[in-house]
Amino acid sequence: MAEKDQSVNNEEVAENEDATVNSNTEEDTQSTENTENVQNGSEENQEENEIQQLKDELKEQEEKYLRLYAEFENYKRRIQKENQTLKTYQAQSVLTDILPTIDNIERALQIEGEDESFKSLQKGVQMVYESLLRALEENGLEKIEALGQQFDPNFHQAVMQDSDDSYESGEVTQELQTGYKLKDRVLRPSMVKVNQ
16 A cells, blocks of 8 residues: 555656646746747837837938028028129129219310310210210119209218208209219219208
C-alpha cells in the first residue's frame, strides 16, 4: 500500500508539475502576447508621432512659403511703383535745367526794336520759344497760373507786397518769374507780388 500511496503521490506531483508547466506556458504566452501588444502599441504610437511631426513640418514649410510669396508680391508692387514714378518724373532734372533758358528767351522777347532785321529775329526767337514750350508741355511741363489767383504757398513764392484796391487781399498782383510744375510736382514756384 505504501507503493500505491507513493505512486498516487507521484501522479499528483506529476499532475501539479504539468499544471504548473501549463500555467507557466499560458502565462508565457500571455506575457508574449502582452509584450507584442505593447510593442505593436508603441510602434503605432511612434508612427502616429512621426506622422504628426511630418504634418507639423509641412504646415511650417507652407507658412514659410506663404510668407515668402507675400514678401515677393510686395517687392514686385514696390518695384513697379518705383518704376512708374521714375517714368513719370524722368524728365524732371532736364526740365529744371532748361527753365533758366526759357526765362532768358522770355526776357529776350520783351526787348523792343524798330529795325526790320530785329523784328524778323524776334519773330524767329518767338517761333523757337513756342516750339520749345510745346515740346516741354508734351513731356508734362505746365505753367503755374499766378496772376489774379489767391496766393498759395505750395505754388507761389511771395517776394513783394502790393497795395492795390482793384485786387482782393492775398491775391497775386504781378508775376515776376513764371513757375512750372511737372505733372503734380512743383519744379519751381512762381515769384509773385501779393496784395495786402
